[in-house]
Amino acid sequence: MVEKLRFRDPDLAKRVAEKIHKIAPKEGTVKICHVCGTHEWTITHYGIRSLLPENIEVIAGPGCPVCIVPASEIDETVQLALKGVAITCFGDVLRVPGSKMSPLDAKAEGADVRVVYSVADAVKMAEKEPEKDFAFFAVGFETTAPSTAVEIINKPPENLSFLVSHRVIPPAMKLLVEMKDLSLNGFIAPGHVSTIIGLKPYELFPKHYKMPVVVAGFEPIDVLFGVYMILKQLSENKPQLENEYVRAVHWEGNTRAQEIMQKVFGTVDGNWRGLGTIPFSKLELNEDFTSYDAHLKHDVKVEKGVDIQKGCRCHLIVIGKIRPTECPLFMKACTPHKPVGACMVSTEGTCRIWAKTQTC
């Protein structure tokens, strides 16, 4: 059913694009930021930017959960792998550079590093090999964190522990708004994160920062409507929180997922690669579940990591300050086959998405 509806109707897309041209201010630049790798994919893949007036800029914020995992947390995973613990992780994380090594480098040195599709696979592996110690490298925003929480609350086998690197998005959006030199005019909020957290966490943006926020879906038309709704708010000078993605996002979000997450995790300050420390942005296991904390269980300790490799500009990419094409290494020293920075590794990294579109 969902697919049959007119979510890709080119006529409709054209009509929205026309509306955008009509309502867009004739002078000055409007900068709209999204914070989701999948939005960047839709925008780049369907050439949305070319449909917009020149003075409407859509920039990609820190929406790639793999890209913002700091090197120190990759280093922890590598250390654990080299100690003989079997690491289970999503495929996207494998090649992300740590200070010296990626998890894949550790695998090449003989460590047991396994790609899983879901945290449930990690649990199954641990059940199947009770003699072996496993750790799951839990990366992702609020879309992914509930699945980790479900498995932990169900008390997985004791030979499985967790390296929790989950981050939450709203504190990062707050950081972006407060970066005065970024001068944002509106946010397209991430659709699938919002299915979990609902709309409430975004209320502060129109209220305190006069910043329009529209939660949008992932079809090209969704994104175009998102842009249009923001421009309309700006033209009427009425910044508010709106939901374009009503077919998946409800005001209250997924309350069951929120409850399970609250039981399992608390929020602490966390480092984001390229962005630095963001208050209350990282999930950490609550007291009841510390027996599953891989750091405590295996005594993992690392030094401060090297987040940005020499010459890489991921720290500017993740805040949308520059485009990948403005990095001198882009598609020269840095390609999807030989990535230099994390933004070129993950399928949701802005550099990787731009590279893919250039080559196909």
Added chain:
Amino acid sequence: MIMMCLAIPAKIISVKEDEAQVDFGKGVLREVNVTLVSPQVGDYVLVHAGYAIQVLSEKEALETIRLWNEILEAEAKIQQK
């Protein structure tokens, strides 16, 4: 490889406790965990990394279309005035 913030719609074929079999279309069937939602057979769910994270209802899908038309028409009306 999965997109870490992408969730894909799938149709529920059968449910057994916290596990459900879903159809991603074109006959691609998979087991997913449905602890986070309570879907019925025939519902569409958004699946992310093996977990259903939201039930999509046909009503709300139609609501999207209504919302879009409303936005487009509201503008048209203003212009006619």
